[in-house]
Amino acid sequence: MVKIFIDPGHGGTDSGATGNALLEKNITLQIALAVRKYLSEYKGVSIKMSRTTDKTVTLNERTKEANSWGADYFLSIHINAGKGTGFESYIFNKLSDTSSSAKKRTIIHKKVLAVNELRNRGQKKANLHVLRESKMEAALTENGFIDTAIDAIKMKDKAWIARVGKAHAEGIAQIYNLKKSSPPSTPTPSKPTSNSIKDTYKVIKTTEGYSTAQDAKNRKNKRSTVSAGTYYVYKKASGMLNVTKQKGTPGSWINPTTSSPKQPSFKVGDHVVIKNSAKTYATGEKIPSWVKNKSLTVQQVASERLLLKEITSWVKKTDVSKK
Ligand SMILES: [Zn+2]
Numbered sequence: 098m099v100k101i102f103i104d105p106g107h108g109g110t111d112s113g114a115t116g117n118a119l120l121e122k123n124i125t126l127q128i129a130l131a132v133r134k135y136l137s138e139y140k141g142v143s144i145k146m147s148r149t150t151d152k153t154v155t156l157n158e159r160t161k162e163a164n165s166w167g168a169d170y171f172l173s174i175h176i177n178a179g180k181g182t183g184f185e186s187y188i189f190n191k192l193s194d195t196s197s198s199a200k201k202r203t204i205i206h207k208k209v210l211a212v213n214e215l216r217n218r219g220q221k222k223a224n225l226h227v228l229r230e231s232k233m234e235a236a237l238t239e240n241g242f243i244d245t246a247i248d249a250i251k252m253k254d255k256a257w258i259a260r261v262g263k264a265h266a267e268g269i270a271q272i273y274n275l276k277k278s279s280p281p282s283t284p285t286p287s288k289p290t291s292n293s294i295k296d297t298y299k300v301i302k303t304t305e306g307y308s309t310a311q312d313a314k315n316r317k318n319k320r321s322t323v324s325a326g327t328y329y330v331y332k333k334a335s336g337m338l339n340v341t342k343q344k345g346t347p348g349s350w351i352n353p354t355t356s357s358p359k360q361p362s363f364k365v366g367d368h369v370v371i372k373n374s375a376k377t378y379a380t381g382e383k384i385p386s387w388v389k390n391k392s393l394t395v396q397q398v399a400s401e402r403l404l405l406k407e408i409t410s411w412v413k414k415t416d417v418s419k420k
Pocket of ligand 1: 113114400
Protein backbone atom coordinates (compact mmCIF):
# COMPACT_ATOMS: atom_id res chain seq x y z
CA MET A 98 0.00 0.00 0.00
CA VAL A 99 1.59 3.26 -1.10
CA LYS A 100 0.74 6.28 1.05
CA ILE A 101 0.23 9.58 -0.73
CA PHE A 102 -0.09 12.81 1.19
CA ILE A 103 -1.82 15.56 -0.77
CA ASP A 104 -1.31 19.09 0.47
CA PRO A 105 -3.57 21.86 -0.88
CA GLY A 106 -1.61 25.06 -0.19
CA HIS A 107 -2.89 27.68 2.28
CA GLY A 108 -6.46 27.67 3.65
CA GLY A 109 -8.57 29.31 6.34
CA THR A 110 -7.15 32.65 7.42
CA ASP A 111 -4.31 32.25 4.89
CA SER A 112 -5.82 32.86 1.46
CA GLY A 113 -2.47 32.57 -0.33
CA ALA A 114 -2.09 34.57 -3.50
CA THR A 115 -5.04 36.54 -4.84
CA GLY A 116 -6.00 38.05 -8.16
CA ASN A 117 -8.73 38.17 -10.76
CA ALA A 118 -11.33 37.67 -8.00
CA LEU A 119 -9.73 34.35 -7.07
CA LEU A 120 -8.11 33.10 -3.87
CA GLU A 121 -5.23 30.64 -4.13
CA LYS A 122 -6.53 28.57 -1.18
CA ASN A 123 -9.74 27.73 -3.05
CA ILE A 124 -8.05 26.71 -6.30
CA THR A 125 -5.43 24.56 -4.55
CA LEU A 126 -8.21 22.77 -2.63
CA GLN A 127 -10.26 22.14 -5.78
CA ILE A 128 -7.25 20.72 -7.60
CA ALA A 129 -6.18 18.63 -4.60
CA LEU A 130 -9.68 17.16 -4.21
CA ALA A 131 -9.58 16.26 -7.91
CA VAL A 132 -6.19 14.58 -7.39
CA ARG A 133 -7.70 12.54 -4.57
CA LYS A 134 -10.77 11.66 -6.60
CA TYR A 135 -8.78 10.33 -9.56
CA LEU A 136 -6.06 8.72 -7.47
CA SER A 137 -8.63 6.78 -5.46
CA GLU A 138 -9.59 4.95 -8.66
CA TYR A 139 -6.33 3.04 -8.35
CA LYS A 140 -5.57 -0.05 -6.30
CA GLY A 141 -2.99 -0.18 -3.55
CA VAL A 142 -3.00 3.48 -2.67
CA SER A 143 -3.90 5.16 0.57
CA ILE A 144 -4.48 8.91 0.55
CA LYS A 145 -4.37 11.55 3.23
CA MET A 146 -4.82 15.29 2.82
CA SER A 147 -3.52 18.14 4.94
CA ARG A 148 -6.99 19.66 4.65
CA THR A 149 -10.19 18.84 2.79
CA THR A 150 -12.01 22.04 3.71
CA ASP A 151 -11.20 25.72 3.96
CA LYS A 152 -9.31 25.60 7.25
CA THR A 153 -6.10 27.03 8.61
CA VAL A 154 -3.22 24.53 8.75
CA THR A 155 0.32 25.66 9.51
CA LEU A 156 3.24 24.48 7.40
CA ASN A 157 4.58 22.66 10.42
CA GLU A 158 1.31 20.80 10.96
CA ARG A 159 1.34 19.70 7.32
CA THR A 160 4.77 18.11 7.36
CA LYS A 161 4.29 16.74 10.88
CA GLU A 162 1.14 14.93 9.84
CA ALA A 163 2.72 13.46 6.71
CA ASN A 164 5.81 12.37 8.68
CA SER A 165 3.89 10.73 11.51
CA TRP A 166 1.57 8.98 9.06
CA GLY A 167 4.63 7.65 7.26
CA ALA A 168 3.66 8.94 3.82
CA ASP A 169 5.66 7.69 0.85
CA TYR A 170 5.13 10.84 -1.15
CA PHE A 171 4.21 14.43 -0.38
CA LEU A 172 2.48 16.39 -3.13
CA SER A 173 1.85 20.05 -2.51
CA ILE A 174 -0.45 22.04 -4.80
CA HIS A 175 -0.02 25.78 -5.18
CA ILE A 176 -0.90 28.69 -7.44
CA ASN A 177 1.68 31.28 -8.35
CA ALA A 178 1.55 35.07 -8.26
CA GLY A 179 3.77 37.93 -9.41
CA LYS A 180 2.33 38.68 -12.85
CA GLY A 181 4.18 35.91 -14.65
CA THR A 182 2.55 33.15 -16.64
CA GLY A 183 2.90 29.38 -16.80
CA PHE A 184 3.49 26.23 -14.81
CA GLU A 185 6.50 25.25 -12.73
CA SER A 186 7.31 22.59 -10.17
CA TYR A 187 9.71 22.32 -7.26
CA ILE A 188 11.78 19.80 -5.33
CA PHE A 189 14.04 20.59 -2.36
CA ASN A 190 17.13 22.54 -3.45
CA LYS A 191 19.67 20.12 -1.95
CA LEU A 192 18.52 17.28 -4.19
CA SER A 193 20.42 16.36 -7.34
CA ASP A 194 18.84 16.19 -10.80
CA THR A 195 19.45 12.45 -10.86
CA SER A 196 17.84 11.79 -7.47
CA SER A 197 14.79 9.60 -7.26
CA SER A 198 12.86 12.65 -6.08
CA ALA A 199 13.85 14.55 -9.21
CA LYS A 200 12.80 11.68 -11.45
CA LYS A 201 9.43 11.37 -9.76
CA ARG A 202 8.86 15.09 -10.05
CA THR A 203 9.68 14.98 -13.76
CA ILE A 204 6.93 12.42 -14.31
CA ILE A 205 4.35 14.59 -12.57
CA HIS A 206 5.62 17.77 -14.25
CA LYS A 207 5.26 16.25 -17.73
CA LYS A 208 1.82 14.79 -17.05
CA VAL A 209 0.45 18.10 -15.80
CA LEU A 210 2.14 20.20 -18.46
CA ALA A 211 0.59 18.00 -21.15
CA VAL A 212 -2.93 19.07 -20.17
CA ASN A 213 -2.82 22.45 -18.45
CA GLU A 214 -2.25 24.60 -21.56
CA LEU A 215 0.23 26.71 -19.63
CA ARG A 216 3.72 27.81 -20.63
CA ASN A 217 6.49 25.59 -19.24
CA ARG A 218 8.51 27.58 -16.70
CA GLY A 219 10.54 24.53 -15.91
CA GLN A 220 11.45 22.10 -13.17
CA LYS A 221 12.95 24.07 -10.32
CA LYS A 222 14.41 23.65 -6.85
CA ALA A 223 13.78 25.69 -3.73
CA ASN A 224 14.27 25.61 0.02
CA LEU A 225 10.56 25.47 0.87
CA HIS A 226 9.29 24.24 4.24
CA VAL A 227 7.11 21.40 2.92
CA LEU A 228 9.91 20.11 0.68
CA ARG A 229 12.60 20.43 3.36
CA GLU A 230 10.74 19.19 6.45
CA SER A 231 8.89 16.29 4.86
CA LYS A 232 10.85 13.08 5.48
CA MET A 233 9.56 11.46 2.30
CA GLU A 234 10.06 12.42 -1.33
CA ALA A 235 8.11 15.54 -2.17
CA ALA A 236 7.16 17.87 -4.97
CA LEU A 237 5.30 21.15 -5.15
CA THR A 238 3.50 22.37 -8.24
CA GLU A 239 2.69 26.01 -9.06
CA ASN A 240 -0.28 25.77 -11.38
CA GLY A 241 -0.35 29.10 -13.14
CA PHE A 242 -0.42 32.73 -12.00
CA ILE A 243 -3.55 33.88 -10.24
CA ASP A 244 -2.84 37.55 -11.01
CA THR A 245 -2.41 37.00 -14.74
CA ALA A 246 -5.70 36.95 -16.67
CA ILE A 247 -4.83 34.23 -19.21
CA ASP A 248 -3.81 31.86 -16.40
CA ALA A 249 -6.62 32.84 -14.04
CA ILE A 250 -9.32 32.26 -16.65
CA LYS A 251 -8.31 28.60 -16.68
CA MET A 252 -8.61 28.35 -12.90
CA LYS A 253 -12.27 29.38 -13.20
CA ASP A 254 -12.93 26.43 -15.52
CA LYS A 255 -14.09 23.28 -13.68
CA ALA A 256 -12.92 21.09 -16.57
CA TRP A 257 -9.42 22.55 -16.27
CA ILE A 258 -9.36 21.89 -12.52
CA ALA A 259 -10.43 18.28 -13.13
CA ARG A 260 -7.82 17.81 -15.89
CA VAL A 261 -5.00 19.22 -13.80
CA GLY A 262 -6.03 17.12 -10.79
CA LYS A 263 -6.27 14.02 -12.94
CA ALA A 264 -2.83 14.62 -14.45
CA HIS A 265 -1.24 14.86 -10.99
CA ALA A 266 -2.97 11.58 -10.08
CA GLU A 267 -1.79 9.93 -13.29
CA GLY A 268 1.75 11.05 -12.54
CA ILE A 269 1.64 9.43 -9.12
CA ALA A 270 0.03 6.31 -10.58
CA GLN A 271 2.87 6.07 -13.11
CA ILE A 272 5.54 6.61 -10.44
CA TYR A 273 4.22 3.80 -8.25
CA ASN A 274 2.97 1.66 -11.13
CA LEU A 275 -0.59 1.72 -9.76
CA LYS A 276 -3.36 -0.11 -11.58
CA LYS A 277 -6.97 0.97 -11.87
CA SER A 278 -9.17 -0.91 -9.47
CA SER A 279 -12.56 -0.49 -11.11
CA PRO A 280 -13.54 -2.63 -14.08
CA PRO A 281 -14.89 -0.75 -17.12
CA SER A 282 -18.39 0.49 -16.33
CA THR A 283 -20.00 -1.38 -19.21
CA PRO A 284 -18.85 -4.99 -19.34
CA THR A 285 -17.88 -5.95 -22.86
CA PRO A 286 -19.64 -9.12 -23.95
CA SER A 287 -17.14 -11.86 -24.59
CA LYS A 288 -16.84 -13.18 -28.12
CA PRO A 289 -18.40 -16.56 -28.70
CA THR A 290 -15.81 -19.25 -29.24
CA SER A 291 -17.09 -21.70 -31.82
CA ASN A 292 -20.47 -22.80 -30.57
CA SER A 293 -20.19 -22.15 -26.86
CA ILE A 294 -19.37 -19.23 -24.62
CA LYS A 295 -17.08 -19.90 -21.72
CA ASP A 296 -18.65 -17.38 -19.33
CA THR A 297 -20.62 -18.40 -16.35
CA TYR A 298 -23.51 -16.47 -14.91
CA LYS A 299 -24.78 -16.47 -11.38
CA VAL A 300 -28.55 -16.47 -10.99
CA ILE A 301 -29.03 -14.88 -7.59
CA LYS A 302 -32.82 -15.06 -7.40
CA THR A 303 -34.94 -17.83 -8.91
CA THR A 304 -36.26 -16.50 -12.20
CA GLU A 305 -38.40 -17.42 -15.22
CA GLY A 306 -37.01 -19.38 -18.16
CA TYR A 307 -38.12 -18.77 -21.74
CA SER A 308 -37.76 -20.48 -25.13
CA THR A 309 -36.50 -17.43 -26.99
CA ALA A 310 -34.54 -14.28 -26.18
CA GLN A 311 -37.49 -12.23 -27.38
CA ASP A 312 -39.86 -13.92 -24.93
CA ALA A 313 -37.38 -13.37 -22.11
CA LYS A 314 -37.12 -9.72 -23.02
CA ASN A 315 -40.89 -9.29 -23.06
CA ARG A 316 -41.29 -11.69 -20.13
CA LYS A 317 -43.97 -13.56 -22.09
CA ASN A 318 -44.63 -17.32 -22.58
CA LYS A 319 -42.74 -18.47 -19.52
CA ARG A 320 -41.52 -22.03 -20.10
CA SER A 321 -39.65 -23.02 -16.97
CA THR A 322 -38.23 -21.90 -13.67
CA VAL A 323 -34.50 -21.28 -13.41
CA SER A 324 -33.40 -21.65 -9.82
CA ALA A 325 -30.57 -19.76 -8.17
CA GLY A 326 -27.10 -21.05 -8.95
CA THR A 327 -24.20 -20.74 -11.33
CA TYR A 328 -24.82 -21.52 -14.99
CA TYR A 329 -22.84 -21.64 -18.20
CA VAL A 330 -23.82 -18.98 -20.68
CA TYR A 331 -24.67 -20.70 -23.96
CA LYS A 332 -25.66 -17.61 -25.88
CA LYS A 333 -26.34 -13.91 -25.48
CA ALA A 334 -28.86 -11.91 -27.48
CA SER A 335 -30.56 -8.52 -27.02
CA GLY A 336 -29.30 -8.32 -23.45
CA MET A 337 -30.84 -11.72 -22.63
CA LEU A 338 -28.88 -14.80 -21.65
CA ASN A 339 -29.31 -18.43 -22.52
CA VAL A 340 -28.06 -20.28 -19.44
CA THR A 341 -27.40 -23.96 -19.07
CA LYS A 342 -26.04 -26.42 -16.53
CA GLN A 343 -24.52 -28.45 -19.34
CA LYS A 344 -21.74 -26.62 -21.02
CA GLY A 345 -22.17 -26.25 -24.77
CA THR A 346 -25.84 -27.21 -24.88
CA PRO A 347 -28.72 -24.76 -25.09
CA GLY A 348 -30.68 -24.11 -21.90
CA SER A 349 -33.29 -21.52 -21.00
CA TRP A 350 -33.40 -17.89 -21.91
CA ILE A 351 -33.51 -15.60 -18.87
CA ASN A 352 -33.89 -11.89 -18.36
CA PRO A 353 -30.87 -10.84 -16.28
CA THR A 354 -32.74 -7.89 -14.79
CA THR A 355 -35.11 -10.28 -13.01
CA SER A 356 -32.50 -12.75 -11.81
CA SER A 357 -30.47 -10.38 -9.67
CA PRO A 358 -31.93 -8.57 -6.70
CA LYS A 359 -32.57 -4.92 -7.45
CA GLN A 360 -29.94 -2.67 -6.01
CA PRO A 361 -30.95 0.67 -4.64
CA SER A 362 -29.62 3.47 -6.80
CA PHE A 363 -27.22 5.89 -5.20
CA LYS A 364 -26.43 9.48 -5.96
CA VAL A 365 -23.83 11.95 -4.75
CA GLY A 366 -24.85 13.41 -1.40
CA ASP A 367 -26.82 10.34 -0.26
CA HIS A 368 -26.25 9.23 3.31
CA VAL A 369 -25.42 5.57 3.71
CA VAL A 370 -24.31 3.12 6.36
CA ILE A 371 -21.83 0.31 5.82
CA LYS A 372 -23.49 -3.01 6.60
CA ASN A 373 -22.21 -5.05 9.52
CA SER A 374 -21.66 -7.96 7.16
CA ALA A 375 -19.24 -5.95 4.99
CA LYS A 376 -15.70 -7.23 5.21
CA THR A 377 -13.48 -5.38 2.76
CA TYR A 378 -13.47 -2.14 0.82
CA ALA A 379 -13.86 -2.32 -2.95
CA THR A 380 -10.09 -1.85 -3.06
CA GLY A 381 -9.53 -4.96 -0.95
CA GLU A 382 -8.47 -3.60 2.44
CA LYS A 383 -10.28 -4.69 5.58
CA ILE A 384 -13.09 -2.41 6.77
CA PRO A 385 -12.43 -1.41 10.38
CA SER A 386 -15.43 -1.77 12.68
CA TRP A 387 -15.46 1.89 13.69
CA VAL A 388 -16.65 2.99 10.24
CA LYS A 389 -19.72 0.76 10.43
CA ASN A 390 -23.07 2.03 11.76
CA LYS A 391 -21.95 5.53 10.99
CA SER A 392 -23.70 7.87 8.57
CA LEU A 393 -21.40 8.48 5.59
CA THR A 394 -21.85 10.68 2.54
CA VAL A 395 -21.63 9.47 -1.05
CA GLN A 396 -19.04 11.57 -2.87
CA GLN A 397 -18.79 9.65 -6.12
CA VAL A 398 -20.77 6.86 -7.77
CA ALA A 399 -19.22 4.20 -10.02
CA SER A 400 -20.87 1.15 -11.54
CA GLU A 401 -20.43 -1.16 -8.58
CA ARG A 402 -18.91 1.03 -5.91
CA LEU A 403 -19.28 4.28 -4.03
CA LEU A 404 -16.67 6.72 -2.81
CA LEU A 405 -17.58 7.71 0.75
CA LYS A 406 -16.51 11.17 1.73
CA GLU A 407 -15.72 10.91 5.44
CA ILE A 408 -13.48 7.87 5.02
CA THR A 409 -12.17 8.59 1.49
CA SER A 410 -12.74 4.97 0.58
CA TRP A 411 -14.47 3.01 -2.17
CA VAL A 412 -17.11 0.66 -0.82
CA LYS A 413 -19.06 -1.95 -2.80
CA LYS A 414 -22.67 -0.91 -3.36
CA THR A 415 -23.81 -4.27 -2.03
CA ASP A 416 -22.10 -3.49 1.27
CA VAL A 417 -24.05 -0.35 2.10
CA SER A 418 -27.62 0.54 2.85
CA LYS A 419 -29.32 3.88 2.50
CA LYS A 420 -29.89 5.85 5.63
ZN1 LIG B 1 1.07 29.09 -2.41
